[in-house]
């Protein structure tokens with residue numbers, strides 16, 4: 001089974017201008033490193049246009065576009081983004097184009113309703129993870145919304161974004177009620193515990209080691225560290241070694257690594273006592289314009305480099321696991 005464990009859908013804000021500015025901020029480093037924008041000063045509007053990131057931005061990703069970008073995949077995990085303020089504007093997953101059947105104005109408070117509606121429209125293709133922000137209307141409201149998103153909307157897990165929302169995952173007042181509720185609901189929690197190219201994101205709340213308190217206090221809770229904690233990948237791997245119910249998905253990292261580096265990473269993970277069964281393939285599609293097919297090919301090709309690296313090839317069954325079987329097992333689908 002092929003599963004993309006980390007994708008997004010719809011829009012993050014209700015106006016194009018804001019979306020473009022936000023997207024450009026996160027993409028600046030990538031465009032610069034590709035030589036598409038000047039690195040020594042901020043680009044002019046003309047240079048942005050020439051780079052391919054024009055004022056109009058990119059079209060909103062609907063379910064059809066996501067399915068078309070994932071040929072051969074069985075499932076895509078769509079992750080909601082909970083309401084949060086950025087430069088005074090409330091952002092989060094919104095359906096600005098009326099793609100779903102959720103009534104009323106497009107507002108981020110309905111992020112979980114949008115994700116659930118997309119899953120309802122394509123239940124064979126999409127797995128929905130909701131999202132809550134305890135810093136938006138307080139931890140009690142976040143816990144109630146989490147309960148609703150699972151019991152009423154039928155979502156399969158929750159995605160959390162502490163570093164974007166000014167809270168520490170180890171905060172007993174803001175964080176612990178959410179972990180406790182997720183454990184009670186029996187759902188996995190994916191958490192963006194990794195760096196970010198968004199300039200306001202707080203790196204001090206991003207360390208994977210902050211999850212140690214969660215692993216200690218909520219022993220039955222399944223935690224998925226997004227992006228393998230990049231740039232603290234060893235720290236994330238160690239969390240997986242220490243905590244029996246911790247997992248990771250490798251989006252973002254897999255886009256930056258060569259096939260040989262990816263092979264070395266997988267060997268390193270196993271030698272660090274992280275079973276490859278704890279690792280999931282993910283892309284962060286459509287972020288950074290990653291191509292899910294090319295990234296999956298990268299994973300499937302790692303063994304072509306085994307001779308040069310001087311290691312035994314990784315068994316195909318373990319690569320099948322990373323490609324989707326491991327995630328399917330986590331959700332009890334197989």
Ligand SMILES: [Zn+2]
Pocket residue numbers: 006007008284287
């Ligand atoms: Zn993401």
